[in-house]
Amino acid sequence: MNKFASKLLSVNQMLFFSHLFLVMVIIIGMSFSRYESEWNTRVESAGLIAQQSLSSMINDISLSVAGRNYTKLTMPSQLNHLQGIENLLFMEIRGQSDYSGLPVGVRFSHDEDIIWRTDVSAEDIIRAKQTLHGLSQSLVDSSGDKRVKLQYLFNKSSEDLRMLERSMVLKNETRFEVRLASDDDHPFVLVPKTQSLQIHIPLVNKSGGSLFAVFDASALYQLRSDIVRSLAVEAVVAILVSILIILSVTYWIVKPIRRMASYMSQDIEKMNFSTLPELDRRDEIGSLARMLKMLAEKVQAQLKELRHKSDTDALTGLGGRHSYNTSAEVFYRHTMASKRYFGLIICDIDNFKLFNDNFGHSRGDEVLKIVADAINSALLGDELAFRIGGEEFVVMASCCHCDEVHRLAERVRNHVANRNLPHARQMGTVTISVGAVCVSPGQSVSYREVFEQADSLLYDAKTAGKNRIRLCRFSDRNNDPSALFEMPICKEFASRK
Structure with a gap:
């Protein structure tokens, strides 16, 4: 194949295409590495912010689940608080009462603008109707202060019945597929299909439970597009600069370039350009050698900084x-x-x-x-x-x-x-x-x-x-x-x- 290539291409052309390929591999590899690092950092940050926005509610929710207090879980102030959490689309609470052992389930949907129960049965609605009917009969035969109290109970029972009926309709309706496993080591997952961020936070009551939440991550995906666009521009610019450098190379510098390619084939952390003879040259080869040295040192410094961050406990500053x-x-x-x-x-x-x-x-x-x-x-x-x-x-x-x-x-x-x-x-x-x-x-x-x-x-x-x-x-x-x-x-x- 070498003989065939030598018949079709001149030495300069062979040098150009071979080293252009090498430069592109390096640039694409480093661009991909930068993309992975930047994207993972952004996702981690978004997940932590989403967790922190819900953390303040965990104790109150756990207490309500422990006592199966649906009134507190579905009260208007709770709805207003959830509506105020940025990008929160959906939330579900699953747990078990510490006292009765009965299941507790509540959902919130930003689009529906409501909090509803997920464990409502037909028997619950029948009992609520019977209670309301009994209060209605008592109202007919009552007067004075007793009638005022009965009217309050009647109104509250009416609202409870309305909520139960509404919950019965909504309990199986949700456009979100909460697929996040209950794993404390991986408390959130990004779902590309729906461009959403799903969070899991365990409850702290005795019988346990979970809070699942879905956040809108469309802005995060828009940021990813910006990152890709920026890296693509940088890669194109780097490739264009490399082409200009390669075009200036002639046959007599093939050996120095091969030597530099050998240096570049090493592990990035083991690279040592201080012994490279071309560093002392004042022509294009010397410039290229110094540029590669500077690039390698910059990457090595970044790797060293990343290693330092991984070795140091972020909270205390001691070794991690x-x-x-x-x-x-x-x-x-x-x-x-x-x-x-x-x-x-x-x-x-x-x-x-x-x-x-x-x-x-x-x-x-x-x-x-x-x-x-x-x-x-x-x-x-x-x-x-x-x-x-x-x-x-x-x-x-x-x-x-x-x-x-x-x-x-x-x-x-x-x-x-x-x-x-x-x-x-x-x-x-x-x-x-x-x-x-x-x-x-x-x-x-x-x-x-x-x-x-x-x-x-x-x-x-x-x-x-x-x-x-x-x-x-x-x-x-x-x-x-x-x-x-x-x-x-x-x-x-x-x-x-």
Whole structure:
């Protein structure tokens, strides 16, 4: 095929078409990568905004579902609130009463401008009619204050009957197919067919339940069109510039271009253009080499920034779960190889759920930030700190002796306690409980075993009264089951009040 191509095309033409193809592959690949990143970010943001617009209602709705309070679920103020939520097209509440065990179902449609029940039966309507008929008979024979009260009950029963009949008509009518699974890890899904965003939020009453909502996502799809258009223009411009560059290439520079193509075939993160000889050239090849170097460095910087964001907990600024998973084993093995003591400290905020229940998750997030800042301020520089989930934090240290682990753990506990953050009800201030393990040099033990023992110590500290430290030298439970929580191997350092 090479012989056939050489007969039809000149060297410059072969060079032009081959490198034009290469440039197009690079540009299209990077454009697609940028599109994926931008689109996923926009969808995630839209989903979070939609969730936040409904989160404030969850507690009230859960209480109403628990008590099967349809009056509160369908009251006009609730309808007005739902109509005021931007882009909300449809909402459905499914649950079960905590007391009667009966199902609870309510739907809202923006187009219908009504909230209706989904569990209405013919028997419900018959009972409502009988009640209304009985009140009608009583009205005939009553007078005075009693008649006023009966009239109020008659009017309310009439409205209830009207709502039941309306609900009977509407209960199976909806143009939305709510297909979202009840998965807390994936609380929303984008449906291209209807250009809608479907949200699922679990209820918090004892028997549980779900809130499903459908939002209009047409604006999001319009934004996607704008993103595609912008990337297409950028890709076309980049291709045109590349064509001009390729046209200026002659036969004697084939080898340098092949060398640059070889550089470009590497993994983007491993590219190192500093050794490329063409960087010192002052002609077109030198310019191309420097442009590729700048492009690669820009992409590498973006990848580095993305990795930093994934490694850092967005709320607290400490290392996140991903960073912890990639760093913990490495730090532990390095410490053991350096013949130093390894300290693992696990911290957990005491009664944090009670704090959230009383002050809300926004205040809870503020406390997490303050506690993380206090933990960070207790570090001397060589330690690593992570938030591994919820209100749980991990600190790892490389020490000369186990006493340093104790001092670090006490310093962390004190720094949090000294913030004097008011807790819920009679709980005083926000404190943490600490489980810590010190591993001596030469001990043959896996990091997982160290973590499990520290986690057990944390549980022990909480059981013993919270706001305290439970610290042990690591012990092999198989060799000495009694050594784990007994002196002198293990010490408990309770707070002084």
